[in-house]
Amino acid sequence: MPPADTPDVPANVQSARTLFDVLECVKEGQGKTVSEVSAELDYARSTVHRHLRTLEDLEYIVHRGEGYHLGLRFLDFGMNARDNYAGYDLIRQKVAEIAETTGERCQFFVEEHEDAVYLARSVGENAVQTDPGIGSRIPLYAASAGKAILAEFSEQKLSDYIEHVTFEQLTTKTITDPDVLREELAQIRERGYSFNRQETLCGTHAVGVAVTDADGRPIGGLSVTGPSHRLKGEHFENELPDLLLGAANELELNIAFS
């Protein structure tokens, strides 16, 4: 067999994997006990116990009530990771602004480890309810902003991406064919913006644009999402793209000068 996949990268800290397996498991369903985690991950109870105790001693998890919960130090980590993105404040403001003027959901994604990650989000209707789902991930090829980001990738990066990624069928419309994706990206490059017609979620449309830095490399992607019966026709195909292109342009300028 060829060394196709490098199944286990050599010279890694093995216990780190165990540790994060445990953490992810605790994250998944908070309040889990030692035995539950042990059963789910197929590690010896004593091993899980050791890790959980270590994590608690180091104050990264908490033993509240019956089971274990992620500690708030991760909130600190997360805020740091978020604020570390140049222009985050500007991005957040712009996202809220677009959500308000359009009355639809607006979000900003960044690319990380070949995934699209929500960095900011706002839901229009009530300005209070902001940032739902921040930090969660979806495949780049299945998000309008994600496709807009992919369209800005160099040929080299794109080839790498297409080779590594495993396409998942989120809906019947999700792009799962490399050639179709390349074709779509070419169109996006030409137009300057991307559409998403029920490729992420049935009944949901979206428009997306890439936001690039001074050197033209993508910082992230901005998109507006809404029900397909509302996002259609002229509004969907012209007005929203124009709005987003303007917003992206403004963002790019502001970020460059901050």
Place this chain on the structure above:
Amino acid sequence: MPPADTPDVPANVQSARTLFDVLECVKEGQGKTVSEVSAELDYARSTVHRHLRTLEDLEYIVHRGEGYHLGLRFLDFGMNARDNYAGYDLIRQKVAEIAETTGERCQFFVEEHEDAVYLARSVGENAVQTDPGIGSRIPLYAASAGKAILAEFSEQKLSDYIEHVTFEQLTTKTITDPDVLREELAQIRERGYSFNRQETLCGTHAVGVAVTDADGRPIGGLSVTGPSHRLKGEHFENELPDLLLGAANELELNIAFS
């Protein structure tokens, strides 16, 4: 020497400490290189390199530009940890509401590993700028909401706390004497709310109350902070406490029935 402090808890996953040392270091000043982290932590370059590579392979950190940055998976962790607190939405709303009506900063703390951690915060003036500093920590004895929480501790828990904690002098007014603290807590218990007169930061006053669950155990603490020249007299000593007590009561009811 007596086994007073249990300096190193036995049977812990040692490499976890190294791992989190590295992570904290990367968090501290984002964009650090292998050598910088190695020098700062006094681990061999190869060791740091190994950990960083592992963390990158597992997609918890990112190699952007010159150095390493915390990955956005921690944002996901953090949001999970935050949302895991029962009634977080209600808390956030209430905090925003209080900030708006008072025009001062309002925040909600929870206790975790004997620290007060910001769970929600709002700054009054512009409702957009919300949640600054979420996830950061201050000593319980040095925050008004923290003292309110301490006042609800059982004698057992309080004794443990006072024994473990190392008092730090944040300002000249910070309480650093166990007896003074106990005295203060007794007063708070009697009154039902706590004051903070420049004990955290010079020129800053605050009022705090505890929020308890159905069983009377503290969920967290609610407080209003502002410049000492504005928070004084009748307003500070009566109006704000009343407002906060009402808010806490309302919160307690809403959380109990959610």
Place this chain on the structure above:
DNA sequence: AAATATGTTCGATATCATCGGACACCTACA
């Protein structure tokens, strides 16, 4: 009271995390 499940501790063993050293690469700077 027996029985099941769960948290916790312990001992043995093979694994592995750590370190220091070596190499390759890059940038200055002479």
Place this chain on the structure above:
DNA sequence: TGTAGGTGTCCGATGATATCGAACATATTT
């Protein structure tokens, strides 16, 4: 051009340790 200092990366040896299974304690249930 060549040397010197810095950095990222790889490697080998060794002492430390993460893992497992078993055993014990405790709690809850039957």
